[in-house]
Structures are given as structure tokens and as C-alpha cells.
Amino acid sequence: MAGSRLWKFPLDLDSNTNEYPHRITFQALKSRNTSTSPAPGSMVALYLPPDALKAAYSQSYGEMDMGAVGLAVADTTPQQAQNLVGAAMNLQGKDVLGQLKNMFEGTNIGTAVAAGTAKEMIGKAGGQTGAAVQALQKKVGVIMNPHKAMIYQGPGGFRTFSYTFTMSPESLAEADVVKNIVYFFKYHMHPGIAGIVPSPGGPHGEQFALTGEGANINTSAALTYPEEFEIKMLINRASSRMGTNPPLFNIGKCVMESFNADYSTSGGPAFFSDGGEPVTTTISLGFKETVLMTKQMIRKGY
Numbered sequence: 501m502a503g504s505r506l507w508k509f510p511l512d513l514d515s516n517t518n519e520y521p522h523r524i525t526f527q528a529l530k531s532r533n534t535s536t537s538p539a540p541g542s543m544v545a546l547y548l549p550p551d552a553l554k555a556a557y558s559q560s561y562g563e564m565d566m567g568a569v570g571l572a573v574a575d576t577t578p579q580q581a582q583n584l585v586g587a588a589m590n591l592q593g594k595d596v597l598g599q600l601k602n603m604f605e606g607t608n609i610g611t612a613v614a615a616g617t618a619k620e621m622i623g624k625a626g627g628q629t630g631a632a633v634q635a636l637q638k639k640v641g642v643i644m645n646p647h648k649a650m651i652y653q654g655p656g657g658f659r660t661f662s663y664t665f666t667m668s669p670e671s672l673a674e675a676d677v678v679k680n681i682v683y684f685f686k687y688h689m690h691p692g693i694a695g696i697v698p699s700p701g702g703p704h705g706e707q708f709a710l711t712g713e714g715a716n717i718n719t720s721a722a723l724t725y726p727e728e729f730e731i732k733m734l735i736n737r738a739s740s741r742m743g744t745n746p747p748l749f750n751i752g753k754c755v756m757e758s759f760n761a762d763y764s765t766s767g768g769p770a771f772f773s774d775g776g777e778p779v780t781t782t783i784s785l786g787f788k789e790t791v792l793m794t795k796q797m798i799r800k801g802y
Contacts, residue, residue, distance in 0.1 A: 507681050508545045509667050511674050521736040522548035524663070526785075528688040528727040529753065541688075541727065544681050546665050552733060555749045557793060558656030565646040659789040661731070661751065666782045668765075675777035682761055682783060688729070689756035694722035728753045729787060750801045751789065758786035 513520050528541040637643050669675040731751045763769075763778040770779040793802060 505542045505680075506545065507542070507677055507684060509665075509674065509677050509681060510547070510670075511677065513545060513547065517736060520547045523734045524548045524552050525730075525732050525734065526685075527730040527732075528684070529730060530727060542684060544684050546681075548733060548735075549663055549665060552661075552663055553748070555661075556659060560653040560656045561650050562653050564649055564651045566649045655792040655794075658792060659751075660757075661754065661787045661789070663785045663787075664782065665785075666780065668780050669777070672772065672775045672777070675772060675775060678781050679777065682781065685756065685759050685783065685785060688727040689759055691726050692724035694724060726755065728755055728790065730754075731787065752791040752797075752802065754787040754789050756785065757788050758784070760784040 508514070510516070510520065513523060523545055524547075525543055525545045527543040530541045667674075667678045667681070669678050731754055733748060733751075735748070760783065762782040762784075763780070765778070765780040771777060772779060791797065
């Protein structure tokens with residue numbers, strides 16, 4: 501594809517399989533300017549760092565006081581529970597419990613709703629009335645059973661991935677590659693300005709063409725989305741075979757949330773005398789997946 505490049509560090513990443521047997525690649529996916537899937541763009545290939553071998557999964561649960569209504573619903577059939585949920589969702593006004601009590605009067609659900617209504621009234625009672633009720637409860641040593649339950653609230657969030665790479669080039673050619681890798685991540689994680697589009701030409705597509713008015717950050721009414729990234733870990737499973745490793749995990753399309761560059765060497769400044777490039781460049785990358793995990797995704801190797 502025009503303007504797409506591959507940047508590798510170290511330069512002998514492909515041939516030096518003893519020192520660098522595994523790798524990780526980051527491919528920029530061109531902006532969503534059409535209804536089709538983003539097209540692949542430039543790519544960076546790096547050695548596989550230890551922190552790349554981590555994946556975290558989470559789900560969200562919360563405690564809820566189910567009350568007498570929850571206890572009654574627990575004894576209903578799935579169809580009855582579905583009818584109850586549908587009725588509650590269709591009710592108008594604030595007095596949902598009162599309307600449910602009237603709808604299910606004479607049934608176990610109606611009795612439970614009545615108890616729930618009484619508890620709600622007690623909970624809202626203020627001043628001397630509320631104090632009197634609480635005093636009576638203390639006297640007899642009884643409170644309304646909250647019927648607590650653990651409620652599933654959905655996936656805990658999008659997975660995040662972080663990577664740290666320390667690059668110490670051994671030549672000016674490698675130093676130039678490091679500079680381009682830093683530029684790659686900084687460039688593709690940022691938005692563009694509406695009305696300015698990159699045109700092919702430079703190694704990163706950094707030549708721009710003005711297509712309309714509003715061509716600066718202060719006057720433009722819109723910004724374009726940054727690129728997404730496709731991340732793949734390539735594991736050397738045999739001397740002549742390189743491929744993704746099923747026992748690990750796949751990573752869905754990601755957005756890049758953070759990028760940090762540290763150009764110090766052992767805590768101090770150090771530069772090549774002939775080119776002025778830093779002797780050491782350490783970059784830290786933070787990504788967030790754009791798809792939530794489900795059983796179907798886990799079955800696909802995520």
C-alpha cells in the first residue's frame with residue numbers, strides 16, 4: 501500500500517533468532533473514512549518484551565437489597581418473572597411498587613410487593629415517625645430482611661495492554677529506525693484536523709493536503725479519529741516456523757491511550773557524537789481494546 505512502511509528494531513530482528521526468537525508487531529489501521537473496515541497501514545516490529553505476556557479479565561458484580569419482592573420473584577417461573585419485568589418496564593409514574601401491588605393483588609407477588617412498599621415507606625419515614633419505627637424494631641430485635649443478592653452488572657471493562665521497550669541502537673542506521681518508531685506511535689495515536697488529509701510521499705505519510713476551510717486546531721469544528729492498532733505476538737515455535745501462538749491469547753483492535761518516551765541513559769544524557777541521536781530510547785505504550793470479552797470471544801482465543 502502506498503505510504504506504508506515496516507520499521508524493525510533491532511535491524512537483525514529477522515536473522516538473529518537466537519537473541520530475538522519472538523516478536524510483537526503493531527500495525528496502524530487507517531482512519532475510518534469509509535463504511536468499510538480500516539485498511540492496514542505502516543507497521544512496527546519489535547522484540548517481544550516480558551510484559552507482553554500478560555492479559556487481565558474482569559467482570560462487574562454489585563450487591564443489591566432485593567427485599568421481599570426479590571424473594572417472591574425467586575419462586576416464580578421464568579415466564580412469570582418475564583411478565584413481571586415487562587409490566588414494571590411499561591409502568592408510568594413514580595409509584596411503581598404501588599402499581600405492581602394492584603396488578604398482582606391476591607398473588608404471592610402482590611403480597612411481596614406490598615411488603616416491599618411497606619419497607620420503602622419505613623425507609624423514607626423521617627422525623628419522629630422514622631425514629632419510632634426504628635425504636636420498635638430495636639425493641640423486638642427484628643428488622644426487615646434486605647434479602648441481599650449479588651447482581652451481575654456486565655463485563656468489567658475493556659482489556660488494557662502495556663508494553664515497555666528499551667532500544668539502544670548500535671549504528672546510526674538503527675538510531676534512525678528508533679526515531680521513526682517513536683514518530684510512528686506519536687503520529688498514529690493523535691487525531692487529525694478536519695479539512696487536512698495526509699497524502700502519500702513521506703515515510704509516514706506526513707505530507708498534507710488542504711481539502712477545505714477550518715484547517716487549524718483553533719478554527720476547525722471537528723477532529724478526525726486517530727488510527728486503531730492491530731497487535732500480534734509472533735512466537736518462534738520451531739527453527740523454521742514463526743506464527744501466532746494459540747496457547748497465549750489474541751488481541752482485538754486497540755486504541756492507543758498513552759505513550760511515554762525516555763531518552764536518558766542510566767539516568768543521564770548520552771548522545772552519539774556524529775549524529776546527535778540519543779544512545780538509549782525507552783518507550784512505554786498503553787493500549788485499550790475496542791471489544792468486550794464474551795464467551796464467544798474466549799472460544800476464538802482471546
